[in-house]
Amino acid sequence: MLYLRSLLFNVAFYLCTTILAIGGLPTMFFGRKAILELARVWARATLWLLDAICGVKVAFRGLENLHQEGCIIAAKHQSALETIALVTQVKDFTYILKRELTFIPVFGQYLLRSDQIAINRANRSAAMRDLMALAGKAIAERRAIFIFPEGTRRPPGAPPLYKSGVSRLYVAANAPCVPVALNSGLFWPRRALLRRPGTAVIEFLPAIPAGLPTNEFARLLQDRIEAASDRLIADALAADPRLAPNLGKKDEAAPAAH
Template sequence: MAFQYLRSVIFVGQMYLMLAVFAVVGLPIGVLGGRSGAVLVARGYCHWVRLSARWLVGLRSEIRGEVPSGDVLIASKHQSFFDIILIFSAVPRGKFIMKKELVWTPFVGWYAYLIGCIPVDRAKRGKAIRGMLDAAKNGRMQGGQLIIFAQGTRVAAGAKVPYKIGAGMLYKELGQVCVPAATNVGVFWPRRSMLRKPGLAVVEFLPPIEPGLKTGDFMERIADEIETASDALMAEAGFIVPPEGREA
């Protein structure tokens, strides 16, 4: 365990170092190449993280299901930074609904702006939802795969947290197909630990949901499908979720 912890520290250190390298070296591509250039640089970094996780800590990664390639909404489970990496490395033109504070994060904030991410001030609640909807419909960078974490935050493996209405509002307002996404990455990449565990981290894209459902029916469906699939992936990884779950 001590050796794995040391490997994890090395992995995390180089991950942040390479974030700065990719961001600075790739900035001319990101700026001059527009959104496509920024996406190229960001996806390159995501692939680096996946490769280095495998080499340094034995954490392999896999994408399952049909990867969305058109203009769709992706409603995903969020357990750690690694599911962000996996999803963005898979889709061709991804952009995230993200918390506003990340706009001011060095390197991350730069590319979030360049690829068209939509910042949300979660403290404002109702106004935040309205602003999110307006930005999604009238944003400067329309098109591609809009990714929202349906529970509104990272959720530890095995924890049960309600799904937020934001995903349902986007589904209704945009009138787009929604692709739910499940994951088990929190089993190997815990929220509040430096330790990275070996194994197979998976993001699975589930069958698409066509537009037209009532908001309540849609929310019930994504919660059931994402939680069921995520629990199955975690069980595959050796993590058994209690029937009643636990608090985050």
């Protein structure tokens, strides 16, 4: 039954995505905010399907810590789930994402027309230069910037691999940073079909104020996210030990840094 429900969700998810992507094409003529509203409709529909079909709920904690404007939101990255769910909580946002996503037909146009920040990771120096310029513009326009400090999804429990880009962004933007902890990878594992029932938690932690030295910021960010994520993972495993197979290994080889 778990496999069947997971398969049904995936079919419904891609069908919903296709319908909204095609039906929402007129939003491209009405500017960035119209596209972002379509994105929120898509995200809410996805979370509803995930709950209705697979029994996976998403709980948000610490919303009182969430800055809506002119800030960096730095999230742990375990799953596609947080990429979708975070959209529902911020009105005006910009994601930092890999340029290859903009090459996807239709979807890529939505990203470009909504001023998401697409980075060419093959050229590190150019990527950082573009990131600083575009992020500065977004902060000046009072948008929230979503970034995944590890750059790619990591299994829950795997050793952290934080990159320097988030620290450079923090210094250049001179903006507060809201860390985000989560345990989503236990319920929507990366590179896997199964969606396991339960409550995935996304927790916004107290903001790190602007202006800290780079090393202090990097240490605070990693320590806070990792400690809170480990706590959320432990709570979920205590409630349902069957989630344990989705844990990463502490000695798992880390991907090459960019």
